[in-house]
Amino acid sequence: MLFDKFQAMADFRAELAEQGVAPFGAVTEEILSATEGIVQGRKVILAGTNNYLGLSYDSRCIAKAQEAAQRWGTGTTGSRVANGSFEGHQALEDEIAEFYGVDHAIAFSTGYAATMGMCATLAGPGDVILLDADSHSSIYSGVKLSGADIIRFKHSNPDDLAKRLRRLGDRAGQALIIAEGIYSMLGDVAPLQEIAAIKREYGSYLLVDEAHSMGVLGESGRGAAQAAGVESDVDFTAGTFSKSLGSVGGFCVSPHAELEHIRFCINAYIFTASSSPSVIASTREALRIISSEPERREQLWRNSHQLYDGLKSLGLKVGPSASPVVAVEFEDHANTIACWQGLMDQGVYVNLVVPPASPSTNFLLRNSVSAAHSPQQIDEIIAAYASLKDRGLLTSAEHGEG
Amino acid sequence: MVDYQEYLAFIYSALESLNKKQVTLSEDTELVGDIGLSSLEVMEFIEKIEDHFDISIPLNILPDVSTIGELAKKIHQLNL
Numbered sequence: 001m002l003f004d005k006f007q008a009m010a011d012f013r014a015e016l017a018e019q020g021v022a023p024f025g026a027v028t029e030e031i032l033s034a035t036e037g038i039v040q041g042r043k044v045i046l047a048g049t050n051n052y053l054g055l056s057y058d059s060r061c062i063a064k065a066q067e068a069a070q071r072w073g074t075g076t077t078g079s080r081v082a083n084g085s086f087e088g089h090q091a092l093e094d095e096i097a098e099f100y101g102v103d104h105a106i107a108f109s110t111g112y113a114a115t116m117g118m119c120a121t122l123a124g125p126g127d128v129i130l131l132d133a134d135s136h137s138s139i140y141s142g143v144k145l146s147g148a149d150i151i152r153f154k155h156s157n158p159d160d161l162a163k164r165l166r167r168l169g170d171r172a173g174q175a176l177i178i179a180e181g182i183y184s185m186l187g188d189v190a191p192l193q194e195i196a197a198i199k200r201e202y203g204s205y206l207l208v209d210e211a212h213s214m215g216v217l218g219e220s221g222r223g224a225a226q227a228a229g230v231e232s233d234v235d236f237t238a239g240t241f242s243k244s245l246g247s248v249g250g251f252c253v254s255p256h257a258e259l260e261h262i263r264f265c266i267n268a269y270i271f272t273a274s275s276s277p278s279v280i281a282s283t284r285e286a287l288r289i290i291s292s293e294p295e296r297r298e299q300l301w302r303n304s305h306q307l308y309d310g311l312k313s314l315g316l317k318v319g320p321s322a323s324p325v326v327a328v329e330f331e332d333h334a335n336t337i338a339c340w341q342g343l344m345d346q347g348v349y350v351n352l353v354v355p356p357a358s359p360s361t362n363f364l365l366r367n368s369v370s371a372a373h374s375p376q377q378i379d380e381i382i383a384a385y386a387s388l389k390d391r392g393l394l395t396s397a398e399h400g401e402g
Numbered sequence: 403m404v405d406y407q408e409y410l411a412f413i414y415s416a417l418e419s420l421n422k423k424q425v426t427l428s429e430d431t432e433l434v435g436d437i438g439l440s441s442l443e444v445m446e447f448i449e450k451i452e453d454h455f456d457i458s459i460p461l462n463i464l465p466d467v468s469t470i471g472e473l474a475k476k477i478h479q480l481n482l
Contacts, residue, residue, distance in 0.1 A: 128460075133445075149460035152445070167458045361442065 012354075019334075021341045023352035033057055034246075034372040039349050045377050047367045048351035050184075052324050053215050053296045054372025055246035055289060061282040068281030076274045080107075081264065084274030092284050096251050099287060100222055100237060104259040106252050108268065109275050111240025114250025115209050116142035117268030118238050122207065123148035123176045130164055131178040132156065132190070134359045136209065139178055148176075155359065156183075158194035165202045172202040179206070181213030181224030185358055185366060187325030189217070192224050196233035207236040215244025215290045216324055221297055241279075245286040249275045300324055300371040303378055307369050310382035314389055326367045327353070328385075329360075336363035339393050346384040404455060404481065409474040416450045417470070429471030457481055 016022065022040070030038040034054035035046050055061055068088065078084035089107055097105035108114040119142025123129050127148040131139055134155040143150045151168075154160040156179075165172040177199055179190045192208065199206045210223030218226030223239070225231045235256060241249035252259070263269060275283075290296065301322075308322035317329045330336035333354075340352040343365070353364035367381065388394050414427055420443055421427065425436050433439050439447065448459050459477060467473045 144462070148462075150462045151458045151460055164458055167452075167456060356441075 016337065019337060021337050023340050035370055035377060040344065042347060044347045044349040045380060046349055047381050048349050049368055050243035051246060051370045052244045052300055053290060054370045055286045061246060061285045064285040065278035065282040068277040072277035075276050078273060079270055080274045081270050086277055088277055088280040089274055092280050095284060095287055097253055099291065100253040102253050102255045104254050104257060106259065106263050106269060108250040109272050110248060111211055111242050111250035112138040113268040113272065114252055115139050115238045117266040118207065118236060118252050119143045119178065120145035121262060121266045128168060128171050128175040129178060130161060130175055134183055135178060136184060139209065156188065156190050158191055158198055161195060162198045165198065165204065172204055175204040177204050177206045179208055181208055181210040181217060182323060184212050184325065185353055185364060186319050186327045187323030188319055189224055192228040192230050196230035199233055205235045206233055207238060208234050210237055210239040212243060214239045216300065221290050241283045244290060245283050247279050247283045247286060249279060249283060296371040300369060303369045303371065303373050306375060306378045307367060307381060311385060314385055324369045328365045330363045333363050335393065336365060339365060339388050342388045342393055343384050346387060348381050348384045406474055406478045409477050412451065412454055413470055413474055416447055420447060427470060429469060431470050432468050435468065
């Protein structure tokens with residue numbers, strides 16, 4: 001039967017419904033600020049977004065979006081290669097290229113389209129792609145479409161990457177290596193210095209997806225490659241406008257002039273409508289803000305350390321170091337769901353993450369930090385977890401070494 | 403040069419610890435359908451083969467492979 005393969009999902013959803021829990025697609029009924037909303041009828045702290053710098057609700061970005069909608073209308077109704085390239089799209093590409101200090105940029109309608117489109121197009125049949133095992137779904141979708149040989153290396157394991165490149169022999173020089181800056185589920189940072197050194201040794205190409213690290217890492221917020229001092233080794237930087245920049249869309253920048261030809265070969269760019277003028281305008285303003293207000297990044301990291309240290313001191317199983325994504329790992333699936341609801345009941349919204357979105361068979365409660373969170377809000381999030389612990393909902397399996 | 407039989411023999415031995423249902427293994431045994439390997443176990447199993455023969459097995463060949471014999475044949479073809 002056509003629908004048989006969905007039975008496992010149907011069973012899981014029925015299990016959630018039986019418990020009266022609706023963690024997926026919880027509807028935000030009202031947005032009160034960058035960090036607060038009304039969800040399931042109650043006021044909650046939003047600790048499960050990707051609004052790292054709090055710009056989704058910035059009055060300057062909103063004003064630019066309003067102006068653009070008035071002047072240019074609500075949509076372009078067409079592809080970038082047809083009628084959908086407005087002045088703003090071109091300006092945004094120029095500005096994102098300038099932000100990264102390179103000459104070439106493509107703006108996509110979503111972040112997913114950017115990484116999927118680049119991965120699907122850069123390599124083709126006969127080429128080889130080496131991707132981190134914990135790569136985002138958009139990367140897996142893209143490489144599958146590429147027709148290239150796809151080889152996974154162990155997550156953030158430079159030795160495994162080197163071993164696999166060695167096995168390729170002469171093909172290694174044409175291989176495309178794909179890594180991310182910050183990994184979205186556990187918040188860990190890729191070892192880009194080591195990966196870049198291996199890339200240089202084998203003469204391969206390197207694409208880094210900075211979706212969760214743009215605006216977060218690096219002296220000027222360009223991401224993990226800038227923080228690691230290896231930007232000159234990166235051939236293609238992909239990213240999104242929907243996290244630190246608070247809007248929607250994606251990009252790829254590159255020092256290679258060939259990007260201008262590649263643009264016209266990417267189906268995810270050609271066969272979709274371009275971003276609305278209002279989206280482009282707010283993105284451009286957000287890009288200007290992250291360049292001119294580095295204190296937002298500093299606040300984000302203060303908040304990240306506060307949450308990480310707080311959850312770790314409760315003995316929870318969190319990642320190896322502080323990051324704007326602080327995930328708590330659970331082996332007991334039913335317990336994770338109960339904890340998610342327990343946090344909601346206390347006015348804290350976080351993300352429930354289940355396989356295959358989580359990198360192992362564990363469930364996750366993924367907390368994400370914003371520069372716009374106040375220290376008091378972070379304390380409230382920690383207190384909500386402490387309350388779960390007091391109620392016996394956090395079992396020893398969720399406790400780390402701490 | 404490793405021949406088909408060598409690949410086959412190693413696949414049988416690598417599957418021993420994963421064959422929880424104690425299915426009788428043959429070239430026609432399905433890795434997922436008969437043995438019941440999860441996607442995570444498939445990746446671990448593939449990695450064992452890669453490390454043993456010091457080769458890389460591209461992920462994109464896997465959709466065309468369902469039985470032990472098909473896997474051995476595919477790896478043999480890739481490494482001729």
